[in-house]
Amino acid sequence: MPKRNKKTNIIPVVDLFAGPGGLGEGFSACKTNSHQFRIRVSIEKDQHAHKTLLLRAFYRQFEHGQAPDEYYKFITSKKFSINKLDKLLNDFELEGQAARNEALCLELGKDNNIIFENITQTIGHTINNNSPWVLIGGPPCQAYSLAGRVRNRGIEGWSLETDARSELYKEYLSILAKFQPAVFIMENVKGILSAKMNGKSLVNRIFSDLQEPNRGCKMNTLSNSHHKYHLYSLVKECKAEETSDPHDFLIKSEDYGIPQKRHRVIILGVRDDYDPDDNINILVKLAEKKTVNDAIGDLPAVYSHFSKKNGKKAYLDTTLLKYESWYAMIAEYFKDWKNSNTNVNNKLNDYIGKINKGKPGLKPECFNPSWYYNPKLDGTICNHEPRT
Secondary structure, three states: OOOOOOEEEEEEEEEEEOOOOOHHHHHHHEEEEEEEEEEEHHHHHHHOHHHHHHHHHOOOOOOOOOOOHHHHHHHHHOOOOOOHHHHHHHEEEEEEEHHHHHHOOOOOOOHHHHHHHHHHHHHHHHHHOOOOOOEOOOOOOOOHHHHHHHHHHHOOOOOOOOHHHHHOOHHHHHHHHHOOEEEEEEEEEEHOOEEEEEOOEEEHHEEEEHHOOOHHOOOOOOOOOOEEEEEOOOOOOOOOOOOOOHHEEEEEHHHHHHOOOOOOEEEEEEHHHHHHOOOOOOOOOOOOOOHHHHHHHHOOOOOHHHHHHHHHHHHHHHHHHHHHHHHHHHHHHHOOOOOOOHHHHHHHHHHHHHHHHHOOOHHHHHHOOOOOHHHOOOOOOOOOOOOO
């Protein structure tokens, strides 16, 4: 492996309910000349999401842009298989084993003893030296989300009180209580703000437990200290001693340069002996919102999912057949329609003709390379696929 800058202070990160690792990717990309976050343990029970975690963990074993050619061949291959992934990890034994040690397919609650042991083995030295580390993650949101609650109401006998997922935040709490990280980030959907259990606000209970995790889950720590946490919003200034309204923690991503209306409750918790002297820096709203076109407008056009399987010629041939069929059907429908101000045939030719012609995709070298395009991908743009 390439040598890293010895002067960089590595801050370990543990990622719970990691999913495919989006939150961890953000932390991994955040570094300065003196500090860098590095994922040490990520926990996810879904096998498909875990495969993504595993592959990304492997990629991060190399300096940025220095992954081997075999990695790029793997991610541009047309068909994924677990055997191919295993071979990639086995071919690079050192980096592959490091990835397997980092990305764990385990279930919080059910596998807690294994999870506790892995955290202790991986960052135990950091914890014993009282060095700073970070806990991140968001408990599953299906039980809290507005859409989820609407769907669940159709299930006979369902209630938030009986949904086991509504208590999963306590698994996050147990890690907080036992290992006491310097900082934590917890995120969830905005529906958590209105969720109630037994007629009482769920989010108020969660906030109270996060401030005193040992009281919330009655778990012994690895040391004799029982720290509390001060909760900070990333979008509203507040001091540690102030009691904040949970609604102050709602972040509307479109206000901060993200081309998507994704609203999330994000809580920054800081251990009481690490509290900053001044208020933390908060996000600054942008004057103009970013659009999807701003972000990915230079991607080449793509054909429908059909063409991915059968090729461009098959797509054009099938579309042409559809065009002739559509035209004949619509022309038949309108054959008796008389309108002196509209030439139906010309309109049909105009609009359906545009569908028939389509827009051929540009090759990657035809547009300005963006942050998501890597020349090592041999003309492939990852995840640039149309819906069916």
